[in-house]
Amino acid sequence: MANLSLILLSALALSFSVAFATDPTTLQDFCVTNPIGQGNSVCKDPKLVEANDFFFSGLHIAANTTNPSGSRVTPVFASQLPGLNTLGISLARIDIAPWGVNPPHLHPRATEILTVLQGTLQVGFITSNPENRHFTKVVEKGDVFVFPIGLIHYQRNIGYGNVVAIAALSSQNPGAITIGNAVFGATPEIFSGVLTKAFQLDKNTINYLHSKF
Numbered sequence: 001m002a003n004l005s006l007i008l009l010s011a012l013a014l015s016f017s018v019a020f021a022t023d024p025t026t027l028q029d030f031c032v033t034n035p036i037g038q039g040n041s042v043c044k045d046p047k048l049v050e051a052n053d054f055f056f057s058g059l060h061i062a063a064n065t066t067n068p069s070g071s072r073v074t075p076v077f078a079s080q081l082p083g084l085n086t087l088g089i090s091l092a093r094i095d096i097a098p099w100g101v102n103p104p105h106l107h108p109r110a111t112e113i114l115t116v117l118q119g120t121l122q123v124g125f126i127t128s129n130p131e132n133r134h135f136t137k138v139v140e141k142g143d144v145f146v147f148p149i150g151l152i153h154y155q156r157n158i159g160y161g162n163v164v165a166i167a168a169l170s171s172q173n174p175g176a177i178t179i180g181n182a183v184f185g186a187t188p189e190i191f192s193g194v195l196t197k198a199f200q201l202d203k204n205t206i207n208y209l210h211s212k213f
């Protein structure tokens with residue numbers, strides 16, 4: 001009897017883990033977000049939805065990469081393309097100048113699949129504790145690389161001209177946590193006593209990093 005309940009319990013646990021491993025299903029064909037200020041949690045009246053609600057233009061335009069990291073991400077998330085709401089998918093264009101980097105960051109809600117349209121990138125991601133294994137590869141035009149959900153990853157242009165890449169993400173609103181900005185640029189600041197111990201740095205270095213972020 002005890003064994004039977006154990007088997008039933010395991011079967012139940014298994015079915016739950018399988019159920020939770022799938023994408024959520026939508027309850028309607030689409031749920032276009034209302035314009036800001038008109039109740040974003042409510043779908044736009046389907047009769048008023050038009051083709052332009054599923055449309056975005058401009059990803060052919062190179063973004064300005066004149067900034068300290070030498071890169072820029074142009075998002076096409078639900079806030080840029082209202083028809084993406086509830087659909088669990090989005091994309092972004094990534095421009096990186098020679099030797100620029102898309103700095104280490106993670107997406108709390110999305111896996112990212114990236115394809116290079118132009119140039120050569122060194123990409124990498126790091127697994128969770130305790131292994132912190134670093135997977136890295138050089139990818140070129142036509143190559144595809146995937147960054148699993150929630151893992152820290154980066155891209156670096158290794159110099160052969162400008163990089164253009166398209167990243168598809170498994171969320172309409174993937175979110176991004178850029179490690180340097182989050183740790184050294186938080187508002188209000190994380191106490192330097194926390195950061196000196198955590199990163200084994202002296203207070204001057206922490207102050208310097210605070211000023212940079």
Ligand SMILES: *[C@@H]1O[C@H](CO)[C@@H](O)[C@H](O)[C@H]1NC(C)=O
Binds near residue numbers: 064065066067
């Ligand atoms: C690119 O951005 C830099 C820094 O903000 C600015 O000085 C420059 O004028 C911009 N270039 C173009 C073409 O917009």
